[in-house]
């Protein structure tokens with residue numbers, strides 16, 4: 261039998277650790293859902309000084325869970341202590357948009373946070389650190405951190421669009437009437453914003469009852485009008501719809517998506533399957549190089565690679581162009597604050 265004592269613990273930083281996503285996420289990590297049942301973890305938890313007491317309470321609760329895989333917890337409001345020697349950085353903490361605040365103002369405060377965190381990654385983190393940015397605007401925050409961590413490879417940086425993928429796959433499963441596990445390879449292109457492009461054209465339904473082993477999603481749904489006019493805006497607006505209902509943004513579902521993203525990145529995607537991750541564009545699909553853009557990827561040995569050669573139809577291409585334009589504008593604004 262394998263004992264956890266013989267395995268070196270993995271150091272995982274969660275920022276925004278006193279916030280609501282972290283309140284689901286860290287319990288999933290400590291219970292083994294992210295790295296498997298034999299991999300011990302050391303949690304580094306960072307929040308800002310005014311949240312220090314709340315953070316202490318979260319640490320007490322983690323202790324009270326008696327998780328065998330939780331080697332230790334470092335809870336801090338000091339950036340260096342948080343980032344030192346970490347193997348995985350999950351950057352959740354960000355400045356939320358307040359009433360009357362323009363997108364540009366939001367970008368400005370977040371650029372200052374992710375500039376500091378990019379510099380901290382560069383100085384203190386393990387050279388192989390895998391970075392996942394969740395705090396919004398996630399793609400551009402990831403780009404800011406990447407630019408400031410110039411000694412680390414850009415392929416170490418990513419932003420979360422897995423929640424959008426999960427939302428899309430769940431809606432398709434409900435429409436077709438199959439278990440969500442049968443819905444594979446739905447793609448999210450571009451920005452984690454309302455311009456994101458949910459694309460079912462390369463997806464399939466596995467073991468669709470009585471119709472052979474695999475069927476394209478479009479065939480199973482058999483309702484192009486629904487796919488184009490309802491499904492796409494439903495996925496694009498799901499985050500806002502949850503906020504309207506809960507008066508808080510998605511938290512447990514975001515944590516669940518983070519676990520899926522990091523697990524697949526480190527442990528690998530399944531054969532024949534791809535997942536969506538926002539990663540540093542290399543020019544694939546004519547997306548300009550140097551944007552953090554959501555692509556379909558496969559992962560092996562801790563490295564992602566963009567799925568090549570998919571044929572993009574003209575209506576999807578138009579939407580990809582729009583999300584690209586938004587990301588270029590965000591990048592320009594963010595970089596103007598950096599210089």
Ligand code: NAD
Nearest residue numbers: 276278279280281306307308353354394395396420423514
């Ligand atoms: P929250 O407000 O409950 O928690 C955020 C925490 O971050 C707070 O405790 C805050 O003090 C902390 N924080 C702020 N600045 C920090 C800094 N510089 N260093 C460390 N901690 C800092 O928010 P939440 O619901 O947990 O959401 C966090 C972020 O995730 C938001 O930006 C939200 O929009 C985003 N989000 C993204 C996705 C996605 O799919 N990409 C999904 C849901 C939410």
Ligand code: LMR
Nearest residue numbers: 396498499500502509510
């Ligand atoms: C989500 O997709 O649920 C969030 O990004 C929404 C938000 O604005 O926090």
